[in-house]
Amino acid sequence: MGIARDWSLGQRSPWLRRQQGQPLTRKARVEASTEQFPLPLAIVPAYRAAALAQTVLRNQGSVTPLTGREVRQRPPSPPATTPRATPLSHHTPLASPQRKTADAAIGKYIVPRYHGSDLPADVVLSATFCEGMHHQAVGNHERVAWVVGCMLLTELSQCGQVGVGEDGRLHPVRGVINNDPALMAVLAKMQAERFDHAIVKWLEYLAREDRSTMLVWQRLVQAGAAAPARKRRMRRHPLLQLTDPRAAWWARQYLQQRATDASGHLGAVEIPPGAVLVWRGLRELPLDAGNLDLDPDIALQLEHAPFPAEQAPLFDALNHCLARLAASF
Missing domain, CATH: 1.10.3630.10 (yeast vps74-n-term truncation variant domain like)
Structure with a gap:
């Protein structure tokens, strides 16, 4: 009896209907969009409720589509009041402090100067x-x-x-x-x-x-x-x-x-x-x-x-x- 009951519930699952090629109603298509894989029957209602809540929050723009984590909206940047610095030309040699800073910024290894050894x-x-x-x-x-x-x-x-x-x-x-x-x-x-x-x-x-x-x-x-x-x-x-x-x-x-x-x-x-x-x-x-x-x-x-x-x-x-x-x- 229990097996027949589970099978009848499984037949009503939108995921199983889609796998068997059966036509889906509008309500079933909505349920199938939130059900990506089969779950144990005991937790299906809780999963559907969580998926529905995530869909509502996603439409409001407060969670990410995949992880459900909260997304903090970045405030708009103020308009620039000062002009940007003109980048240095590739043909302009850099001074020694600027060269060290640029090399450190790109992770380049600077070989130290050898001053001899007493060993x-x-x-x-x-x-x-x-x-x-x-x-x-x-x-x-x-x-x-x-x-x-x-x-x-x-x-x-x-x-x-x-x-x-x-x-x-x-x-x-x-x-x-x-x-x-x-x-x-x-x-x-x-x-x-x-x-x-x-x-x-x-x-x-x-x-x-x-x-x-x-x-x-x-x-x-x-x-x-x-x-x-x-x-x-x-x-x-x-x-x-x-x-x-x-x-x-x-x-x-x-x-x-x-x-x-x-x-x-x-x-x-x-x-x-x-x-x-x-x-x-x-x-x-x-x-x-x-x-x-x-x-x-x-x-x-x-x-x-x-x-x-x-x-x-x-x-x-x-x-x-x-x-x-x-x-x-």
């Missing part, structure tokens, strides 16, 4: 582009990764967060952090180890898969000196390119500023240990004064400058690793 790893890696921003003068990427990794270890040693032992091991300071992302990545890895390992092990870790090169390259990207590294098909090493020509010859300027006084005279100042470490790293690549277009007198002074004794185990381990790398080819 040895940054100077050594950027020096490999001394012959051009888009080509590295040192084609041996593995050797570059070994040397740059050694420069990162010297930075950690200079800031006092990693001790270089005479036994050839590195002793990180536990519970400290470094604000530099590249140095913190290396320091966190050292702190996570249960025992202190040899320098050679950490050099191998940093040179594996160009890890040290990528860490330092990210610093150059953030400084506005380089473009993000791009992977290349059928190539083992990513494509690295500088974006600022100042970064290509920054190593030469860095050494000149630290080997001469304000008047440009040699021998008047004491060369800091950082410049000596940078010169030693450049020589291990190898890059000399001819590659860097450096004054030979400055190069000679850097060669005879006292080398930091606490950093000697790092470069002894580096020489051992580079000798093993050269024997593998």
Whole structure:
């Protein structure tokens, strides 16, 4: 009985009549316009009442046709009393503040100006582009990764967060952090180890898969000196390119500023240990004064400058690793 009652009600549904091709009365057409799909019979009256109320409000212009949300009428804008500004011509160059504002408005990324870096790893890696921003003068990427990794270890040693032992091991300071992302990545890895390992092990870790090169390259990207590294098909090493020509010859300027006084005279100042470490790293690549277009007198002074004794185990381990790398080819 219940099934027959539901079927009889269903036969009277305008939606079902339209689906079966039966003619609709005027009242049925009005009901079919508000009934877009079949609903359970228990909620059909409530749905029709809501649809009818929405139709009335829609005719009054206070709700949207689809969502039924209230539409706030925008007040008419007052008449313009001042003439509009004349747009700038495409041939008129913008001033610097206007250009920055326009670039920010369209979401254009503005590359920051590179002012150099005092970090040895940054100077050594950027020096490999001394012959051009888009080509590295040192084609041996593995050797570059070994040397740059050694420069990162010297930075950690200079800031006092990693001790270089005479036994050839590195002793990180536990519970400290470094604000530099590249140095913190290396320091966190050292702190996570249960025992202190040899320098050679950490050099191998940093040179594996160009890890040290990528860490330092990210610093150059953030400084506005380089473009993000791009992977290349059928190539083992990513494509690295500088974006600022100042970064290509920054190593030469860095050494000149630290080997001469304000008047440009040699021998008047004491060369800091950082410049000596940078010169030693450049020589291990190898890059000399001819590659860097450096004054030979400055190069000679850097060669005879006292080398930091606490950093000697790092470069002894580096020489051992580079000798093993050269024997593998």
